[in-house]
Amino acid sequence: MRSIVVFLRAADLKSVTGFLLRHFKPSTNGWMIDGNVYVYAGPFPEPAEQDILPPDCSPSDYIEIMADVSGRIPGDEEVREFLELVLTEFGGFVFDDYTGHPWTLEEIRHGHREQGHPFFDYRGWYDQYTRSEVSEEDPARQEPRPPDHP
DSSP, X not given: OEEEEEEEETOOHHHHHHHHHHHSEEOSSSEEETTTEEEEEESSOOGGGGGGSOTTOOGGGEEEEEEEEOTTSOOXXXXXXXXXXXXXXXXXEEEESSOSOOBOHHHHHTTOOBXXXXXXXXXXXXXXXXXXXXXXXXXXXXXXXXXXXX
């Protein structure tokens, strides 16, 4: 399961839950997108998450939405469509599981990269991790390097 955490600016829980009810199917603890993305909303970030907010952000100014993406699907399209709807309506930013960067909708739309990866790049991070693991285990399988030039 992969997750994203969305912080909606200048929103109240009632308007966010109403919006989610209009756009997504209710489930036991929140909402569901296409049977594979589970969405939960809360009034403010958990205390442990408050230190990841940018310095100019007060936790009381945000509504938090968390979405868990099932491993049964890639989820790229569902996540981007969800963020397009929610962030266009309310504004704010989102964190993925892979960087500590607060992604804006504009950055996601334009393919901004952090640490060499775009938003929600689970495949790229997995490939990078497995390449480094293979390289450390078997030097003969390391990726070729360009020759050094004096």
